[in-house]
Amino acid sequence: EDQVTQSPEALRLQEGESSSLNCSYTVSGLRGLFWYRQDPGKGPEFLFTLYSAGEEKEKERLKATITKKESFLHITAPKPEDSATYLCAVQAGRNSGGSNYKLTFGKGTLLTVNP
């Protein structure tokens, strides 16, 4: 069974204080690992897709990296507007019973950036 564990559950940073969020995963043949941002009362907003170990993606103050067991979302010099819940999800590469179509989500990390 595919599993995704995110840590920490909550993280509070001062503006400008860089840090990383962790996503550990177990999946039978990774088809893709996804990072989403979710603001309160809103739907998840797509950030990045990573497909294989060693891949990196960047967008403004965010950088996502991946190994064979985990992914990190690095936040450099965060601003208060980066405050949100960050979700990690994986899609398996196996083709059985349609399970290759679904995403398995972690519970998310609630990031708060104080000014």
Next chain:
Amino acid sequence: NAGVTQTPKFRILKIGQSMTLQCAQDMNHNYMYWYRQDPGMGLKLIYYSVGAGITDKGEVPNGYNVSRSTTEDFPLRLELAAPSQTSVYFCASRPGTRQETQYFGPGTRLLVL
């Protein structure tokens, strides 16, 4: 493009009532999904569709039904609402097999009392 749209935004149901959550996308995506999100939990897949006329169950399908008569629309039907169905429901879509990223709607908050 409006993307993925969902209606209503919020609804209160009494136990035993029925309702349909609407989802539409204007991106001509083949794949559509329904998830529910409970506090402190990850999103769980309820049903999905790989194209018009084709649907299948996800992890938590009990108490729900879906249909996909067009590419654009993927309504979720709740029959005999129960308090356990109190949740936030998200619809998502993605283009096709070679493009894995799912794009989500704004959600419908449902309270069953």
